[in-house]
Amino acid sequence: MSWTDERIATLKKMWEGGSTASQIADELGGVSRNAVIGKAHRLGLKSRPSPVKANEKKKPPAKAKPVAPKPVAKNSAKPVAKPAPTSPAKPVASPQLAADATIPSQPLPNKTPDLPKIVSVGPGGFLRQGPGDQQAPIPPAPPRRLVPAKPSPEIADKTSLLDLSDKVCRWPMGHPGEPDFHFCGEAVNPGFPYCVEHCGRAYQAQLPRGARRPPPPLPFGGPRVR
């Protein structure tokens, strides 16, 4: 497996985006974790925190902070305490660039009339989706930034790789290499690389590590030749 431009681009993006070498290798396919690290260094990508343990997946100490989220479905009967162990909401940064086929125009589902869905609320108020409903509840953000009120200043046109900071959502829109590839650019959910909306997509309610890969994951846009 050779390092094509696309694969290198993906590597860079994910590496700088905070993904672990394993995740990157996973995503690219056909390469080992070592290969990714080796390549990353050869590319001159600087070493990020070697001990990635301490920082990265930090869980905002959810103290008695009156975040007072949404009126989540109040299942009086059984709260179902299982689906969200969520000790460390592991940043499985594998944004499946949703099939743009479904572009419903429903911004934020603040009001879910009837949904006994099993979701868990993450810090910031985003809803973790259950492993099953992946695509359904939160419609992918429209490829075009039609949203009027962008809290972020420099996204008049689009948020490019250069515009990324820890203040804006780094969710990729489109595919690397495409002319209009950009990033979400919304204000981030504090403590996360994505905005609240995309946090809901990026962070699923604890999926068993073993069974999390098989079904859907579309790569970053790169070829998945395995």
Place this chain on the structure above:
DNA sequence: CCCTGATTCGC
């Protein structure tokens, strides 16, 4: 042990 990244070194 699990994980992480860093480095080495034969290819």
Place this chain on the structure above:
DNA sequence: GCGAATCAGG
């Protein structure tokens, strides 16, 4: 240049 083996740390 590549990446498995190895090393080192949490």
